[in-house]
Amino acid sequence: MxxxxxxxxxIACSGEELPEGTVSRIACRKVLDELRPxxxxxxxxxxxxxxxxxxxxxxxxxxxxxxxxxxxxxAAKSTEKLSxxxxxxxxxxxxxxxxxxxxxxxxxxxxxxxxxxxxAVAEEIAKAVDEVLE
Amino acid sequence: MSKSKKQVVVLACSGIGKTFGxxxxxxxxxxxxxxxxxxxxxxxxxxxxxxxVDAKKLVTENPVITIDGCPFDCARKSVExxxxxxxxxxxxxxxxxxxxxxxxxxxxxxxxxxQKLAATAAEELAEEVDRLVAEGNE
Amino acid sequence: xxxxxxxxxxxxxFTVKVxxxxxxxxxxxxxDGNVATLGLTDFLQKSQxxxxxxxxxxxxxxxxxxxxxxxxxxxxxxxxxxxxxxGKVIEVNQELGASPYxxxxxxxxxxxxxxxxxxxxxxxxxxxxxxxxxxxLMKEKIQAEMNKRR
Numbered sequence: 001m002x003x004x005x006x007x008x009x010x011i012a013c014s015g016e017e018l019p020e021g022t023v024s025r026i027a028c029r030k031v032l033d034e035l036r037p038x039x040x041x042x043x044x045x046x047x048x049x050x051x052x053x054x055x056x057x058x059x060x061x062x063x064x065x066x067x068x069x070x071x072x073x074x075a076a077k078s079t080e081k082l083s084x085x086x087x088x089x090x091x092x093x094x095x096x097x098x099x100x101x102x103x104x105x106x107x108x109x110x111x112x113x114x115x116x117x118x119x120a121v122a123e124e125i126a127k128a129v130d131e132v133l134e
Numbered sequence: 135m136s137k138s139k140k141q142v143v144v145l146a147c148s149g150i151g152k153t154f155g156x157x158x159x160x161x162x163x164x165x166x167x168x169x170x171x172x173x174x175x176x177x178x179x180x181x182x183x184x185x186x187v188d189a190k191k192l193v194t195e196n197p198v199i200t201i202d203g204c205p206f207d208c209a210r211k212s213v214e215x216x217x218x219x220x221x222x223x224x225x226x227x228x229x230x231x232x233x234x235x236x237x238x239x240x241x242x243x244x245x246x247x248x249q250k251l252a253a254t255a256a257e258e259l260a261e262e263v264d265r266l267v268a269e270g271n272e
Numbered sequence: 273x274x275x276x277x278x279x280x281x282x283x284x285x286f287t288v289k290v291x292x293x294x295x296x297x298x299x300x301x302x303x304d305g306n307v308a309t310l311g312l313t314d315f316l317q318k319s320q321x322x323x324x325x326x327x328x329x330x331x332x333x334x335x336x337x338x339x340x341x342x343x344x345x346x347x348x349x350x351x352x353x354x355x356x357x358x359g360k361v362i363e364v365n366q367e368l369g370a371s372p373y374x375x376x377x378x379x380x381x382x383x384x385x386x387x388x389x390x391x392x393x394x395x396x397x398x399x400x401x402x403x404x405x406x407x408x409l410m411k412e413k414i415q416a417e418m419n420k421r422r
Contacts, residue, residue: 026242046212050207
């Protein structure tokens with residue numbers, strides 16, 4: 001019997017060192033709160049890593065999309081290590097380059113670049129959610 | 135080999151489900167960017183999970199302060215999981231409890247009260263940074 | 273027999289401890305002889321968020337079923353601690369003073385709030401649900417909450 005998948009877990013790296021980490025948070029919350037509410041769940045990466053039972057259970061049973069701020073791919077690698085390979089792995093600098101959006105410069109006190117970058121990444125995440133749920 | 139105490143690593147959990155995750159992150163930035171730049175440093179918490187060499191070296195060779203958003207203590211646990219003892223662990227909710235008039239809101243961006251609370255909390259962390267640096271210079 | 277009834281929505285697992293009595297206001301009572309221990313249900317603590325402040329009454333306080341025994345304040349809301357039973361407060365969980373988050377971490381265990389010497393449990397039972405009854409009510413409340421968000 002084919003089971004229809006109704007939810008996708010989004011795992012943002014939330015990396016503290018780079019502005020792209022902040023953008024991953026902006027984008028993730030935008031998808032959850034505005035673009036695909038009801039179809040997505042955020043997996044809190046630190047809780048996931050620290051042993052959060054609910055986060056790990058969800059990630060092992062449902063498709064996941066990871067959103068990383070840099071090539072170190074912490075969210076993608078952590079997810080693979082703890083629950084299995086993510087269904088899709090998104091990289092913010094690649095997305096921004098593809099869409100011709102300027103790189104963010106601030107880690108906090110968000111300016112227009114950060115918000116624009118967040119919107120662009122959120123739209124890519126939403127597109128990925130739709131593809132996974134097809 | 136004794137640790138160099140010239141830098142103090144400040145690690146926030148950055149939890150994405152609660153405002154206290156955002157508060158912890160903001161406190162960390164306030165310390166490393168504004169109050170103790172160059173002395174207090176930050177790195178990405180998830181780098182410890184993927185065993186990034188530079189991140190592991192940073193937390194192994196310097197004292198570490200963690201700021202967790204909630205009692206799950208993810209930042210503290212992440213550091214301890216690689217065999218490093220946290221010198222001082224904070225919980226962002228405790229700062230709210232001490233300053234009830236500054237109620238933080240927002241996960242992506244903190245509200246004004248949250249930013250004021252972060253600034254207040256960061257002062258306390260900055261004193262701890264100073265203490266750890268002074269200990270290291272003894 | 274399982275210790276908890278469980279249901280999952282999104283990534284969240286909501287539990288109901290088997291053997292307790294429950295009020296429709298989402299408080300539980302574990303009865304042992306003439307004493308009931310009470311606290312918040314897992315559903316209530318999850319939906320209201322991390323407990324920041326707790327105001328409690330003193331031992332000796334007389335309470336009726338459905339009356340308030342203090343307040344809880346989380347980042348999301350302030351709400352009353354509504355007693356599921358009638359009686360007299362004989363003990364307040366002192367651990368909660370320094371560690372109110374125990375209510376979130378262990379709502380059916382270390383996060384208990386009061387012990388009450390019961391006055392008329394048989395009468396109180398009329399308004400209470402058993403574990404299965406509350407489990408069904410909880411699922412309805414969760415569904416209603418999810419529907420609101422969509």
